[in-house]
Amino acid sequence: MGSYEIRPVGHVESPLTDRATAPKQGCDGAPPAWLVFRPEVADAARDLAVGDDLWVLTWLHRADRTVLRVHPRGDPRRPLTGVFSTRSPDRPNPVGLHRVQVTAVDGLRVRVSALEAVDGTPVVDVKPVLDGGR
C-alpha cells in the first residue's frame, strides 16, 4: 500500500508548551492560539475570515506511534482500549482533529479560539466545518 509524505502547511503558536499539562480537548479550557501558515500556501489560506468555523488537522509530533491500546484519558482505572476508540494522541498516525473558530486574521497568521495543541505543533490541513457539524 506504500506510504505518503505529509509536508506541514504551517505550525501552531500557543502558550501551551507541556503536553503533560495541556488540556485533552479544546473544551477542557485550552487557550486561543495562532495558526502560522507557510508563505508557499498563502493562496490556500487567503479566504480564511473572522467567524469561520474550521477543522484544524495537526500532526501530533510528540506522539508515540507504536501505541495501539491505552487507558482512556490516562486514567489507569479505565480498561485498556484500542486507540481507534479513543482520542489519545498516541496512535499509528497521530493526526489531531480540532474544531475552532477564527477570531482574527493578520496576513499568514490566523488567530483561533481554544486549541489544545502545544506550541510548535505542525498544521496538516484546515477545512471549513460543514452544515451539520461535519
Add this chain to the structure above:
Amino acid sequence: MGSYEIRPVGHVESPLTDRATAPKQGCDGAPPAWLVFRPEVADAARDLAVGDDLWVLTWLHRADRTVLRVHPRGDPRRPLTGVFSTRSPDRPNPVGLHRVQVTAVDGLRVRVSALEAVDGTPVVDVKPVLDGGR
C-alpha cells in the same frame, strides 16, 4: 520543519470507483463501505462496535497536491477560493474527513454508513466523535 510519513492503517472497500462521479460529501448520497484494517493495527481497532459514531480520516491518494485555489464544488460560476476554505480533495495534504456510523463489525472489517471515498482509498486514522460533534 521537516515532513512526516503516513503509513495507512487500512483501506476503503466501496462500490465507488470513479472520483468524478463520486458524491462530494457523505450526505450527498454516498453508499455504505467497509473499512479494512491491516493486521498490524488489530489491537487499535478491537473496540470498534456497532453504533459507534466515528471520524474516518483518509488519504485522498488521487488528489492534486499542487492546487491552492479552486472553484468550490467544481462550479466555474463560483469564484476561485483558497482550498483551506473549501472541502476540495485537491489540497497540499489531501486528508479526507468523514463522519460515519458503524453498522457491522467482522474481525478486521468494519462496515460504515455513507462514505464518499472511492474504492482503495487509504485509511489514515479513526477516532470517536466526541460530545458536541467534535
